Amino acid sequence: MSSKVVLQTNIPGVPAPKRGKVRDIYDLGDKLLIVVTDRISAFDVIMPNGIPDKGVVLNQISNYWFKMVEGVIPNHVISTDISTLPEPFQKAKDQLVNRSMIVKKAKPLPAECIVRGYLTGSGLKEYQKSGKVCGIELPQGLVESSRIPEPIFTPSTKAEQGHDVNISFEEMKKILNDDGLAAKVREVSLDVYKRGRDLADTKGIIIADTKFEFGLLNGHLILIDEVMTPDSSRFWPKADYKEGVSQKSFDKQFVRDYLETLKGWDKTPPGPALPEEIVLKTREKYVEAYERVTGHKFGDFNF
Numbered sequence: 001m002s003s004k005v006v007l008q009t010n011i012p013g014v015p016a017p018k019r020g021k022v023r024d025i026y027d028l029g030d031k032l033l034i035v036v037t038d039r040i041s042a043f044d045v046i047m048p049n050g051i052p053d054k055g056v057v058l059n060q061i062s063n064y065w066f067k068m069v070e071g072v073i074p075n076h077v078i079s080t081d082i083s084t085l086p087e088p089f090q091k092a093k094d095q096l097v098n099r100s101m102i103v104k105k106a107k108p109l110p111a112e113c114i115v116r117g118y119l120t121g122s123g124l125k126e127y128q129k130s131g132k133v134c135g136i137e138l139p140q141g142l143v144e145s146s147r148i149p150e151p152i153f154t155p156s157t158k159a160e161q162g163h164d165v166n167i168s169f170e171e172m173k174k175i176l177n178d179d180g181l182a183a184k185v186r187e188v189s190l191d192v193y194k195r196g197r198d199l200a201d202t203k204g205i206i207i208a209d210t211k212f213e214f215g216l217l218n219g220h221l222i223l224i225d226e227v228m229t230p231d232s233s234r235f236w237p238k239a240d241y242k243e244g245v246s247q248k249s250f251d252k253q254f255v256r257d258y259l260e261t262l263k264g265w266d267k268t269p270p271g272p273a274l275p276e277e278i279v280l281k282t283r284e285k286y287v288e289a290y291e292r293v294t295g296h297k298f299g300d301f302n303f
Helices: 054-068 121-130 169-176 179-201 253-260 276-294
Strands: 023-027 031-036 077-079 100-104 113-118 147-153 205-217 220-224 233-237
Touching: 031 054, 054 100, 054 179, 054 276, 113 179, 147 179, 169 179, 179 205, 179 220, 205 276, 253 276
Parallel strands: none
Antiparallel strands: 023 031, 031 100, 077 100, 113 147, 113 205, 205 220, 205 233
16 A cells, blocks of 8 residues: 555646545535545644545545445445546546545535543533533443443534534534434434444444534435544544543544643644654554454455
């Protein structure tokens, strides 16, 4: 595998894509091309250097999960075969191969759909203050990294800039203005998470929590964006799990932990360049996550 870093795609003869923190999205008229770059963000700031192969890992893990759960919920994937794209894209294959998806255009729901199986992050902070997370009361005595007896659905707002804000299910129903749709989203989110959690558990990974995005296509709910990747989830090594402390991880927590050691950066742009050692170790974490989840060696993308 090539480890050339793709920080952003630039395809001559094609209008510039909409660029998110990680994805470049090209409008193909009746569909979209999503290219997962190697950009990495932490604390909502994109770092100046990327992680080699990170975009390939994220794209391929999502592709794996989309196929695994399509019996539960349809998804937006049309194809990962870039040979079907128009000519200008063919001339830029090196920027696209293994990191691209051609997808259906859906209307994204204006809420992030988060499922928590373990207590950490903003959920832990909320619990420590009130004994609740997003209005859901949890048992007393839980600590950092405690397993929650039954996974909980804890939606949040979807912020264009800055941080998302945790909301209750009742607030989400108001945002969607459709109680039935909200109930369906909650049901599917919990179902997909449990399936992913249980499968990952057999492969030595704890998926502590995850974030899903859904859209409407011709009035029907579909799963979009990414699914149970190290960017949208917390992946912990099961062998090292210990309640009461923060966990080792297969995700960008490694980068966050490094950035927390810096004295001179106040978590606002521009982000500091990551040292080569951190870049290479982070790449190792992402590749190991891919290999554990899918059971394939990195570079084997034929599921």
